[in-house]
Amino acid sequence: MEESPFPFQGPLDARHVQGRDDLVGDLIERVTARRVTALLGPRRFGKTSILHRVGAELEDAGTTVVHVDLYEVSSTADLAVRLDHALASVRGPALDRLHHFISAGEINLGFVKLMFSRRGSDQPDALAVVHHLLDGLVTAAQNTPMLVVFDEFGGIDRVDGAAGLLRTKLQHHVRDVGLIFAGSQLSLMRAMFTDVARPFYGQAELVDVGPLTPRALRQIVDHGFRSTDRDPGNLASSLIEFTGGHPQRSMQLADAAWRHAVPDEPFRADLWGIALDHVRRQTDMANETLFAHSQANDQKLLRLVSNGEPIFGAAAAVIGLTAGSGQSSRDRLVDQGEIMRAGNAWRVVDPVYADWIRRRFPL
Ligand SMILES: Nc1ncnc2c1ncn2[C@@H]1O[C@H](COP(=O)(O)OP(=O)(O)OP(=O)(O)O)[C@@H](O)[C@H]1O
Ligand SMILES: [Mg+2]
Known part of the structure; x- marks a missing residue:
């Protein structure tokens, strides 16, 4: 069967990423200048695809690229597994040094998950493994240009102390390692870099991924x-x-x-x-399920936004959404990346979802 020129599931291969040249160029410049960057965009806006392109271009120029996926990371052991997976996939000049360092700690790259499946006292200490993998990463970066991407970085918030540890390990190496953090939980991502109480406060410049x-x-x-x-x-x-x-x-x-x-x-x-x-x-069906699982006030707000109605006004009164509830629903839905600003108005991020809501609940 002929291959569709329009893949729509999962991230794209670097060579298929089109229409993002300016952003890709900007990110490469940032990495090269060692400006730590946080890439923010709603779900499925092409963040990972863009990072693949940035990675491929830098790899061609001799940079070692490490892509760590922190999507829904759930524990310190899980973090160790994600780091191991990322390091085991590394190609290029840093590889030998990396393997050498890691194996000195009696860890085989690519086998950390297996180590954690052992029973009882044979189980390694997850925190020690994370420490060792991160030390390996920064050691390998000392002799060769390296880009480390933390994709779905918001996930790290679910593991106690992990963000702080990462910060501690990386902070003295920001000249050695190019760093990009990417994420779709917008307010969490923003908070991670702009909230004084958080380990990565003021550590990165924020860059938004917009629509095509x-x-x-x-x-x-x-x-x-x-x-x-x-x-x-x-x-x-x-x-x-x-x-x-x-x-x-x-x-x-x-x-x-x-x-x-x-x-x-x-x-x-x-x-x-x-x-x-x-x-x-x-x-x-998927849209119906998604909508059914939303809170009642969020449903009302989604109905207004999908139909292009203001959040506070006559239409809101008709469907029984008070100003106070409207405001908190709006903030929550922005946080969840379900709605976003479009000029002076609000828009449901997913146009197919908005279309379903409009058809189901015309105002
Ligand atoms: N530059 C692009 N040109 C055309 N389509 C694109 C582009 N970038 C992304 N897409 C489309 O968006 C889909 C999702 O891309 P990708 O997985 O990179 O997004 P993401 O923001 O990382 O999503 P997620 O939040 O699920 O991690 C791709 O399968 C593709 O259909
Ligand atoms: Mg992604």
Whole structure:
């Protein structure tokens, strides 16, 4: 089967990342200048994909890249496993030094998870393992340029003392190691770097990942169609208007349209409608479940925002949302990355979810 030019599940390979050249360039410059950076963006806005591209470009230039995924990390042992996984995947010049250092502590890179599955007194001390892996990391960075990415960095907040430990290990090496922290829990991420009481206070410059620009999206859609002998017509315009540049939803809709487009035939006017229908059918149940699990006031707020109504006003009064409840729901939903600012108004981050809410609860 022909491969779709619009993958929409999981992060993209570096070579598939389009429309992010400025951001990628900026991040490479920051890493090179050793300016510690925190990359913030809602879920599925392409953070990990961007980091893959940054990593690949720096790797080509001789940098060793370590990508640590802290998504929902749950304990010190789990943190050790994540670090081990990241270090075991390292390629390039730092590899020998790294293995040498780590094995001196009687740890085999790539086997930490196995060590923790031993019984009773054979179990290693998780904290000691984390210490040793981090020491290995900074030691390896002393002789060779290195980028360390902590993806889903907000996860570290769930492990007591872990952020402090990381800070302690890294603080004397910010000249040796390029550091990028990425995360989607926006207020948590902001707090981690701007709250005086937290270990990483003032340690990083914050950079936002926004939606894809209309221009970038048009290029991606048109090129994906043309390079596979399909006519994109004016699909990009409908798509951009609907998604507002949400990367993953844009790709999902483009993929649906692409699957219904016949090679070497002229663009059909109903293609957008078909694609939208297809994606709605794929996602209706999940959206319904998501909505059903929201608090009652959050549901009301989502209804207002999806329908383009102000949070405080006549429409809010009609559905019974008081100003106080509206405010706390708004703050909570911003925290959770479900809504975001768009100019003077608010927008539901996921356009497909917003569309479901509008269809289900027209105001
Ligand atoms: N530059 C891009 N061009 C086109 N589509 C993109 C781009 N970046 C991301 N996407 C789309 O978004 C999807 C999710 O990307 P990615 O996993 O990198 O996002 P993320 O912000 O890391 O998400 P998560 O919050 O789930 O970790 C990709 O599968 C792809 O469909
Ligand atoms: Mg990601």
